[in-house]
Amino acid sequence: MFVSDKKFEELDPVWLLNQYRSAEVSGAGAIMRMGRLAEGAELSADLTRHLRDEAVHAWLWTRALREIDGKILDVDEPYQSRLAFHFGLPRSLNDLLALTWVSESRGVEQYRMHMDVKDISTTIRQTLRAILKDESWHVAYIGEELTRRARSDAAIQQTIDRALEADAKAVSELGADVAPLSDPRPRAAVPS
Amino acid sequence: MGYDDMGYDDAVELITRLVCRFRRLDSSQLSATDDLADTLGFDSLDAAELVAAIHQATGQELDVTSYQDLRTVQNIAAHLTGNVTEGSAV
Numbered sequence: 671m672f673v674s675d676k677k678f679e680e681l682d683p684v685w686l687l688n689q690y691r692s693a694e695v696s697g698a699g700a701i702m703r704m705g706r707l708a709e710g711a712e713l714s715a716d717l718t719r720h721l722r723d724e725a726v727h728a729w730l731w732t733r734a735l736r737e738i739d740g741k742i743l744d745v746d747e748p749y750q751s752r753l754a755f756h757f758g759l760p761r762s763l764n765d766l767l768a769l770t771w772v773s774e775s776r777g778v779e780q781y782r783m784h785m786d787v788k789d790i791s792t793t794i795r796q797t798l799r800a801i802l803k804d805e806s807w808h809v810a811y812i813g814e815e816l817t818r819r820a821r822s823d824a825a826i827q828q829t830i831d832r833a834l835e836a837d838a839k840a841v842s843e844l845g846a847d848v849a850p851l852s853d854p855r856p857r858a859a860v861p862s
Numbered sequence: 863m864g865y866d867d868m869g870y871d872d873a874v875e876l877i878t879r880l881v882c883r884f885r886r887l888d889s890s891q892l893s894a895t896d897d898l899a900d901t902l903g904f905d906s907l908d909a910a911e912l913v914a915a916i917h918q919a920t921g922q923e924l925d926v927t928s929y930q931d932l933r934t935v936q937n938i939a940a941h942l943t944g945n946v947t948e949g950s951a952v
Contacts, residue, residue, distance in 0.1 A: 699907050700907055700910075703884075703907055703908075703910070703911035704911075706884065706911065706915075707911065707914050707915060707918060709918075754906065758927060759906075759909065759910060759913060759926060759927065759928060759929055760910040760913065760914060761913050761914065761917055761923045761924060762913075762914050762917045762918075762923065763914050763917075763918065765910075765914070766910060766914060
């Protein structure tokens with residue numbers, strides 16, 4: 671998730687919280703579908719916990735919006751649209767996992783950058799802090815799953831590369847001043 | 863069950879079963895010619911799930927570039943079995 675090339679101080683907080691809320695709602699839809707495709711017990715359990723998190727996060731942003739008298743709005747999700755455009759239609763659970771990993775990684779980045787802003791309300795800071803812990807776990811477990819799958823399926827490398835490339839194009843088109851994402855797998859596990 | 867030599871009717875049966883499982887429908891409620899977007903509100907996430915489930919069941923990746931290529935069960939079955947004609951791809 672990447673919402674804008676503007677500074678946080680320049681953004682309408684209602685618009686920004688709606689971006690966050692919308693990303694969590696969309697995320698819940700994607701994770702629910704991935705949960706139905708998961709074969710193993712561990713991945714199924716992780717995706718179920720992840721689904722709970724996305725729904726809880728959507729509620730936390732909804733509550734934060736209500737506290738600032740903000741309306742719930744339909745908002746475009748420019749990063750997700752660009753990411754989907756450049757990756758193309760996902761064709762397998764591996765594709766979905768790789769796309770979710772890059773998207774979750776950008777979400778962590780976005781929330782961390784927002785946490786670094788000094789002048790934000792207590793409600794937003796508390797919400798960001800609570801959500802970041804979960805989001806970091808999402809990035810970790812999906813990265814571990816991709817690493818595990820890559821051990822027995824060399825094609826995962828291409829899938830990860832395609833997702834990283836789509837992310838790089840998406841953030842570049844949106845004018846984001848952010849570093850490229852690294853391969854989710856530990857350095858020793860990535861073929862040179 | 864092997865899907866290497868899947869025929870068109872088998873493909874229709876598989877896709878109908880998957881769509882009905884995801885949407886909690888009885889197979890009698892879905893016709894192979896129903897427009898999935900119009901009748902079920904099928905969106906890009908639904909399409910991604912279906913394509914991934916087909917890959918899981920058959921080992922085949924559908925040769926489509928957009929979820930809008932996946933209009934009906936009949937149409938998806940044609941893609942899966944390589945029987946796409948101008949008429950069936952619409």
